[in-house]
Amino acid sequence: MPAKLDDIDRRFLDIAFEEAKAGFDEGGCPIGSVLARGDKLIAQGRNQRVQGGDPIAHGEMDCLRNAGRQKSYKGMTLYTSLSPCMMCSGTIVQFGIERVVVGENQNFGGNEDFLRDRGVEVIVVNDQKCIDLMARFIHEKPELWAEDIAEDEVD
Amino acid sequence: MPAKLDDIDRRFLDIAFEEAKAGFDEGGCPIGSVLARGDKLIAQGRNQRVQGGDPIAHGEMDCLRNAGRQKSYKGMTLYTSLSPCMMCSGTIVQFGIERVVVGENQNFGGNEDFLRDRGVEVIVVNDQKCIDLMARFIHEKPELWAEDIAEDEVD
Numbered sequence: 001m002p003a004k005l006d007d008i009d010r011r012f013l014d015i016a017f018e019e020a021k022a023g024f025d026e027g028g029c030p031i032g033s034v035l036a037r038g039d040k041l042i043a044q045g046r047n048q049r050v051q052g053g054d055p056i057a058h059g060e061m062d063c064l065r066n067a068g069r070q071k072s073y074k075g076m077t078l079y080t081s082l083s084p085c086m087m088c089s090g091t092i093v094q095f096g097i098e099r100v101v102v103g104e105n106q107n108f109g110g111n112e113d114f115l116r117d118r119g120v121e122v123i124v125v126n127d128q129k130c131i132d133l134m135a136r137f138i139h140e141k142p143e144l145w146a147e148d149i150a151e152d153e154v155d
Numbered sequence: 156m157p158a159k160l161d162d163i164d165r166r167f168l169d170i171a172f173e174e175a176k177a178g179f180d181e182g183g184c185p186i187g188s189v190l191a192r193g194d195k196l197i198a199q200g201r202n203q204r205v206q207g208g209d210p211i212a213h214g215e216m217d218c219l220r221n222a223g224r225q226k227s228y229k230g231m232t233l234y235t236s237l238s239p240c241m242m243c244s245g246t247i248v249q250f251g252i253e254r255v256v257v258g259e260n261q262n263f264g265g266n267e268d269f270l271r272d273r274g275v276e277v278i279v280v281n282d283q284k285c286i287d288l289m290a291r292f293i294h295e296k297p298e299l300w301a302e303d304i305a306e307d308e309v310d
Contacts, residue, residue: 055250069208094304
């Protein structure tokens, strides 16, 4: 059953989804992200592999780049339309981001326990529109998806 | 005792150090990196926190960005003047980079076992010029260093 979200979390996860959708429409990997502190949006971003030719710019990373230099990430939440990969999970831990709201982990996941073991609160929503968009992308562009997660082939 | 390096590793680690030194001279965080496959240099880069206002551009990440889109990182070595943080270590694992040559882990380290446990070969050189440059930076700019690793204060 999907997690219940309060209005703030719902709003920011929806913006992360809209970033993902914009990435899809651009021909890129449809993963979007928002960084917020409470009800204040700090930055948003989306995967830039195709658009920027940038392999490190996963959705979460592009969002964190757009946030610019921060003295501290305490009290912040990172929203992401898809469960974070090992690069993005390592970044969340290194930056000390305390809370992550994950749109879905049906199409990709596995680092939730890595985050929780290091004290990060992880909320997995399994939002249907996030699941459907990512499933469509993986079905339509399996080679691009494999490249984005550096796998030789996708199941 | 420092690890003994062959000529190829020595050459690329020296280039990573030159990147670090260039970053220091620019007023940035002096950490540099090279990506290579055997004796072929693929890309080089350096921390861009100050120069680019970019918090995700640690030396290793800037190098991987400069390498552009890669189908696979198999057979590649990442050289870095300083032991990789959790963000960069997560990236090495996610990208499937098989081998990492670390200039030094005296000023910062701790993720070597995380990498080795996931099958990455890690060679720690503890090169004196890498140690000295980083020590000088931490001494001269402790606030910038704390910001780069998202710590409230540095020992």
